[in-house]
Amino acid sequence: RKEVEQDPGPFNVPEGATVAFNCTYSNSASQSFFWYRQDCRKEPKLLMSVYSSGNEDGRFTAQLNRASQYISLLIRDSKLSDSATYLCVVSWGADDKIIFGKGTRLHILP
Amino acid sequence: DAMVIQNPRYQVTQFGKPVTLSCSQTLNHNVMYWYQQKSSQAPKLLFHYYDKDFNNEADTPDNFQSRRPNTSFCFLDIRSPGLGDAAMYLCATSSGKRAGAFTDTQYFGPGTRLTVL
Numbered sequence: 001r002k003e004v005e006q007d008p009g010p011f012n013v014p015e016g017a018t019v020a021f022n023c024t025y026s027n028s029a030s031q032s033f034f035w036y037r038q039d040c041r042k043e044p045k046l047l048m049s050v051y052s053s054g055n056e057d058g059r060f061t062a063q064l065n066r067a068s069q070y071i072s073l074l075i076r077d078s079k080l081s082d083s084a085t086y087l088c089v090v091s092w093g094a095d096d097k098i099i100f101g102k103g104t105r106l107h108i109l110p
Numbered sequence: 111d112a113m114v115i116q117n118p119r120y121q122v123t124q125f126g127k128p129v130t131l132s133c134s135q136t137l138n139h140n141v142m143y144w145y146q147q148k149s150s151q152a153p154k155l156l157f158h159y160y161d162k163d164f165n166n167e168a169d170t171p172d173n174f175q176s177r178r179p180n181t182s183f184c185f186l187d188i189r190s191p192g193l194g195d196a197a198m199y200l201c202a203t204s205s206g207k208r209a210g211a212f213t214d215t216q217y218f219g220p221g222t223r224l225t226v227l
Binding site (some may be wrong): 004034041043044045046049087089096100101102103110 | 129150151152153154155214215216217218219220221223
């Protein structure tokens with residue numbers, strides 16, 4: 001099982017729709033989780049950290065399911081500007097390890 | 111204002127000709143990272159500095175070296191670039207104030223796109 005796995009997509013979603021994607025991780029000792037957004041040929045930028053209690057920032061909601069070892073990202077009322085690649089990032093401190101997923105490509109269609 | 115700056119943004123080098131990529135930060139962060147990202151792939155961590163402590167990833171080739179002369183600057187040296195080293199090289203920083211180097215938000219520079227002829 002890969003350390004961090006994401007569905008590469010692309011997800012083609014009409015503007016205004018809700019879209020969700022997951023990221024699974026293999027190391028049960030993982031302690032920090034993030035979603036980063038990366039636009040084409042640009043650097044990754046933090047979208048949100050993922051906490052045990054889940055967190056919400058406007059149209060974006062992130063959840064952590066430790067039992068099943070995955071995190072999720074939900075985007076409501078999607079905008080054209082949400083089109084990007086969404087990278088899942090997992091880290092654990094025991095041996096200072098950080099792993100990026102390959103990303104999920106999202107295309108919002110007008 | 112740019113917080114993590116990378117120079118140059120585009121670098122062309124010849125096969126086997128040493129090249130140095132530069133990163134600077136205005137955030138006064140303790141941790142600086144170098145990643146390699148190839149097309150449609152995840153960023154791959156090459157190494158990181160926690161203050162002056164250098165941490166090399168086990169699978170980073172010896173061809174890649176790094177220097178951090180002070181808090182603000184970090185360099186990536188590729189001693190003998192091969193065609194397979196063509197990629198985007200991303201520098202990132204994090205505060206390092208929380209336990210463990212990787213538990214904080216990372217701030218990325220715009221990257222240097224390296225072409226090897």
